[in-house]
Amino acid sequence: MNRDCDQHMKLRLPRHPRSVGRAREALLGWMGLPGELGETAALLLSELVTNALRHGSPPGREIVVTVSRGDGLLRLEVEDAGETLPRPRTPDPIDECGRGLALVAALADDWGVAGRQGPGKRVWVTLKAPDY
Incomplete structure (x- = not known):
């Protein structure tokens, strides 16, 4: 784990539940x-980590979690080596999964997908954290 002036944390994790x-x-x-x-x-x-594990990084590849704070925002990022971009979907009421991105969209102040250095993508969310 890397920390920089209590404003930034980076964590490399194995592809494991x-x-x-x-x-x-x-x-x-x-x-x-x-x-x-x-x-x-x-x-x-x-x-975000669950999605990266299920749909992102191929076996044997790590995922990278980055958390940063500043300017009244908390930013969470998860990088994986998978090429498939996340897409919100509308699951049937009896489906046991498929609601993660709808939850992300409902709770985050903003979210999106960006490229990263090397193969894969970075999925990020921001939350307003003004007085924290």
């Missing part, structure tokens, strides 16, 4: 986010 919990613990431990902001950030990060 336990990485979701490790990312969430690192976020909450490092940031000390209060109440609802912490819960929302942890949920959003969990969704």
Whole structure:
């Protein structure tokens, strides 16, 4: 884990289900986010990491989580080596999955997908964190 002046954290994680919990613990431990902001950030990060594990990086590749704060914003980014871009979808009511990006869109102040150095993509979300 890399930290820079308490404004930036970068974490490299293996393509393993336990990485979701490790990312969430690192976020909450490092940031000390209060109440609802912490819960929302942890949920959003969990969704992004889960998507990267399920649909992103091929076996044997790491995912990279970056968290930064500044100018009243908290930014969460998850990079993976997969080429498939995330697409929100409308699942049937009985589907057990497929709601992650709808949740991200509903809870984040903004979100998107960007390129990254090397193969793959970076999926990011921002949350307003003015008095934190």
